[in-house]
Amino acid sequence: MPAPAIVAFLSDIGIPVRTGPVSGPTAVPGIAIADGGLVLGPAASIHDGDLLHEAGHLALLAPTQRAAAGGLLPGDLGAGFELGAICWSVAAAWHIGLDLAVVFHPDGYRGDSAWLVETYEGGTHPGLPLLEWAGLTWAPGHEPPGEQPFPAMRQWLRTTEPMDGGAR
Template structure:
């Protein structure tokens, strides 16, 4: 197994984010990855980019806790309340950047050139320049202490629901 994939899977195990090594006989939205009822299924033989594991894991991590079990296939089609989705996508990108830095690998592993609709370079610059991109949501959900503390994460899997009052 690729050493980068091994490090990422060790991290997911450490934070107790649900994943399962699988074998796919069909195409998936991202090669080698599939969400099924809040569990990330990974076919390492079909995986193109190790960093994509973290991005898909981030969808589980930042998801509204009461809806996490609904995450299957296309995260934009399986949710009952889609009004949060754009915010969760931005938070997922910030989460995956914090995760890759925590693991000790370059941001470009997650923000690779073939992802993010051609805006990977811009996103890398945003994070290298410490600009805000998803950090306020991570703070609102008590996943980080403050935007200034990013990329230090307090809790890797969101526990705070929108229905709960949040003190920031």
């Protein structure tokens, strides 16, 4: 099972996590999106970083989309938000006090785990524009007086609905 600190953090910010059966296609083995939260297969071997990553996808969804989310997210909400979910999971890991090797474990990220750790720790933050667009953080140099930029978060979950009813 994932680290209790991760489950507590996700619960505290409003992403429910529960154990239950995981069936059907999933983006990450052993973790399903259901009813706007995350379901962990009881016998699954789950990487802590994968739990944060899937939570990042939920965090970027508009509130009504998040509440209804289940199964595989459609392309514009799933793969379309991939870099944002990665960047969100980095901010969450740092907030909890985890090493980025937890997020970018060797079994994921198509062999680019070490490169991603180096990239984020080096100050380049792929996906940050998506977090800023969603109102979750400020890019360095964009923060108003008195606010902190990424990796500090203004809020952990998107609160705005799309104006046109689409994915944004």
